[in-house]
Amino acid sequence: MANFIRNTQVKAMTSIWTAKQKARELADRTAAALTDRTGQGTLDVAITVLISIVLGALILAGLYLIVDDTVLPTITQRIKDMFNYGG
Structure with missing residues (x-):
């Protein structure tokens, strides 16, 4: 019985330690993301999206005119x- 209790305590402590470790890692990643000031090319992405929207609209308008x-x-x-077939 003592072995069962000891094993249960060890498993509980291991689970708690693992959860704390994952929480620390998450907090570290969150802090790193919030303090990162590089911007990762936000303006470049915005310009690319605008260009793709304009080109898509032009292609759609051209197809509409052709059709x-x-x-x-x-x-x-x-x-x-076909319906006026005199046959």
Whole structure:
């Protein structure tokens, strides 16, 4: 019985120590992240996002113009021809 109690105490102490160690590591990483003043290229990322949004909008507008002027009238005419079959 004494062995069981001792083993339980050792496991509990090990678990507590592991939890404390993980909490310390988390606190250290958090402190390092909060005190880091490098910015990691925040302005570069913002410019890249803006450029990608503008290019995406231009591509979407171009595709809309192509589909609206070229594809849709052709499809509409083909559908009309298909239903006006005199056959």
